[in-house]
Amino acid sequence: MATISLDDRATGPSVRPNRTVFAGDLSAPEPIPEAGIEAALRLMRDGRLFRYGEDRSGLPEAALLEEEYAAYMGRKYCVAINSGGCALFIALRAAGVEPGDAVLVNAFTLAPVPGAIAHAGAKPVLVDIDDRYVIDLEDLDRKAEESGAKVLMLSYMRGHIPDMDALMALCARRGLTVIEDCAHTMGARWDGRLSGSFGAVACFSTQTFKHINSGEGGLLVTDDEDIAAKAILLSGSYMLYAQHRARPDMVVFERHRFTTPNCSMRMSALVASLLRPQVAEIEERNERWRTIHARLAPLVDAIDHIAVPARPAAEAFVPSSLQFSLVDLEDARAERFVAAANAHGVHVKWFGTEGPVGFTSRHDHWRYIETTDAVPNADRVLHGLCDIRLPLWLTDEDCETIAAVLREAMADALAA
Numbered sequence: 327m328a329t330i331s332l333d334d335r336a337t338g339p340s341v342r343p344n345r346t347v348f349a350g351d352l353s354a355p356e357p358i359p360e361a362g363i364e365a366a367l368r369l370m371r372d373g374r375l376f377r378y379g380e381d382r383s384g385l386p387e388a389a390l391l392e393e394e395y396a397a398y399m400g401r402k403y404c405v406a407i408n409s410g411g412c413a414l415f416i417a418l419r420a421a422g423v424e425p426g427d428a429v430l431v432n433a434f435t436l437a438p439v440p441g442a443i444a445h446a447g448a449k450p451v452l453v454d455i456d457d458r459y460v461i462d463l464e465d466l467d468r469k470a471e472e473s474g475a476k477v478l479m480l481s482y483m484r485g486h487i488p489d490m491d492a493l494m495a496l497c498a499r500r501g502l503t504v505i506e507d508c509a510h511t512m513g514a515r516w517d518g519r520l521s522g523s524f525g526a527v528a529c530f531s532t533q534t535f536k537h538i539n540s541g542e543g544g545l546l547v548t549d550d551e552d553i554a555a556k557a558i559l560l561s562g563s564y565m566l567y568a569q570h571r572a573r574p575d576m577v578v579f580e581r582h583r584f585t586t587p588n589c590s591m592r593m594s595a596l597v598a599s600l601l602r603p604q605v606a607e608i609e610e611r612n613e614r615w616r617t618i619h620a621r622l623a624p625l626v627d628a629i630d631h632i633a634v635p636a637r638p639a640a641e642a643f644v645p646s647s648l649q650f651s652l653v654d655l656e657d658a659r660a661e662r663f664v665a666a667a668n669a670h671g672v673h674v675k676w677f678g679t680e681g682p683v684g685f686t687s688r689h690d691h692w693r694y695i696e697t698t699d700a701v702p703n704a705d706r707v708l709h710g711l712c713d714i715r716l717p718l719w720l721t722d723e724d725c726e727t728i729a730a731v732l733r734e735a736m737a738d739a740l741a742a
Contacts, residue, residue, distance in 0.1 A: 342738070346730040348671030352715040355534050358600055359607070365599035375596045377406070378566040386569065387598040392545075393571040394605050399522055401547040403554035404572040405561055406593035410509045410531025411438035411445075413544030414479065416591060417505045417527045418446040420556040421477060428475035430502070432461040433704035435481035437687040439507055440695055443479065451475055452689055452699040455707060458635050459649065460488035462703065463496055469699065470500045481507040482514070482521060484649050484713060487641050490516040490524055505529070512537035513608040515642040527553050532597075535715065537611060537644060538604035540597045551578045559586040561593075611718060612644045618720045619645035625729035629736050631655045645716060652678070652710040659739040664712070666735035672728050677711040 358366075365387065369375060377388035388406045396404035407413040423429060425447030431439060433452040443450045451473045454465040461480065469475070478497060480488075497504050504525030508514075511521035512530050522528035527550065530536075532543035548554050551574035558567045559582055567579055626648065627634040634650045637643055652660050660678060667674045675684055682691045688708050689701065714728070 342666075342670075345670055345734055346727060348724070348727050348731050350671070350717070350720075350724060352673055352717055353535070354717050354719070355539050356611070356718050358539065359603040361603040362600040365602065366596055369596050369599050375594050377592055377595045377598070378564060378569055380566070386571070387595040387602065388593050389569055389571045391593075391598040391602050391605070394602060395545055396547060396572040398605055398608070399520060399528075399547050401523065401528075402549045402572070403547065403551070403557075403574060405546045405554065405557045405570075406598055407529075407544035407546055407561055408591050408593055408597075409438075409542050410507075410529060410533060410536070410544040411442050412589075412591040413529035413531075413546045414439060414442035414505070414507060415445045416557050416560045416589070417529050417546055417553075418442060418448065418477070418479070419560055419589075420553045421503055421505060421527060423448050423477055427477070428473040430466065430469060430473065430475045430478040432481050432483065433689045433699075433701040434459055434708060435483045435507070435687065436509070437682075437692065439479060439481050440689075440692050444694060450692075450695050452701050452704075454701040455704045457703070457707060458488075459483065459486040459707065459711070461493070463488070463492055465701075466493075467496055467500070470502060476501065476503060477505060478502045479505045479507060480525065482509075482511040484647055485510040485514060485643050485645060486649075487511060487514060487516050487521060487643060489638075489640075490519070494524055509533075509536060510646065511644055513612045514644040517640040518642075522547060526550055527557075532601055535646070537608060537646060538601055540600045543593055543597045543601065551575070552581065555579045556582050556586050559583060560589050560591065562588045562590040563592070564588065614718050615645050615716060616643075618716050618718070618725065619648060621722055622648060622716070622720075622725040622728060625725060626650055626732060629729070629733050630740070631736060632732070647713050647715050649711060649713040651707070652676075652712060655710070655739070660710075663735050663739035666738045667732055670731045670735065672714060672731045672735075674712050674714055674732075678709045 392404040427448045428451050429443045429448045430451045434455045440450045454462040456462050506525040506528035508522040509531035514521040527548040530545040532540045554574050555578040623634045632650050664674045664676045
């Protein structure tokens with residue numbers, strides 16, 4: 327990729343001459359492995375894409391995916407869902423959340439998280455964040471007492487993990503059930519322990535821009551047999567739950583099968599066939615992401631008015647994107663910086679925009695929720711927060727080019 331001449335690229339009116347331009351597409355994902363493509367073709371030739379079979383065993387791709395992902399996570403049970411957001415909804419319902427219940431959630435998260443809480447008919451209680459973009463434990467303690475909430479939906483937004491030892495100790499003391507939103511932390515660890523292995527239940531996304539890609543999809547893991555059975559029933563098993571391989575004993579389903587609705591949120595066999603070969607690639611992909619981040623982050627951090635937060639040694643994070651804060655930069659200059667970077671090939675998402683753009687979710691954009699929870703630090707941090715995607719194909723030269731584009735964009739913003 328690297329630097330290209332303006333003659334090699336269509337230029338718009340906002341592209342400046344004699345400037346670095348990044349030619350790559352930062353939204354371009356990894357291709358599906360050939361084994362996944364072949365498995366999908368076999369299923370399409372067979373024609374039976376529904377995950378369950380009434381009169382034969384079929385090709386149990388979804389059940390095999392659940393078995394393999396449960397083994398990867400070291401958890402007893404896994405349920406394949408049609409999306410990460412629906413997995414969060416099912417987790418809430420399976421954990422006993424009822425309409426009107428308060429659910430604690432960190433204020434820095436993506437829109438499907440409060441969406442899942444609203445879907446369950448519950449009330450989000452926003453918890454502030456600190457300057458490392460993670461949940462503020464003092465505010466969590468205070469909001470847990472004030473709200474009477476019994477559930478924390480902990481979102482590892484953009485892959486940032488709080489001190490899990492301190493957080494889980496607080497939740498144990500407060501009697502909080504923890505549901506982990508691991509959409510951005512598949513394969514990440516805290517002090518050697520996998521993200522998604524701390525709470526009562528954890529949810530993962532397999533949407534295209536996540537760590538494994540099926541376009542849409544979700545995975546739910548737990549060690550609680552009742553949560554697992556209810557999740558399978560909620561996903562829409564049509565009483566064919568015996569075909570699951572990472573499930574509790576059949577007697578557990580008898581406790582719930584007549585009182586748990588079918589919400590038709592199961593994963594199809596076709597989606598599962600694309601994902602199974604990718605599970606084996608998670609660790610290798612994550613190492614590549616860490617290498618890219620380690621190359622690019624210091625270059626970006628060295629730019630005037632930009633700060634990349636330090637990551638604690640205990641956090642083995644999975645940086646599929648890079649976050650940085652704009653420091654002491656007025657909004658007009660921030661807007662010019664973002665516009666200049668975008669015009670020269672580096673798409674920057676800025677959370678300080680008045681309205682949502684793409685994935686720049688901010689709690690004041692979720693006007694369907696009723697909340698007066700004060701989150702002043704989140705308001706301040708999110709106003710200056712930016713991020714860019716880090717596709718796995720980025721080279722060292724690409725990282726240098728991206729940094730040059732951002733550096734020149736900042737120079738433009740400061741000079742205007």
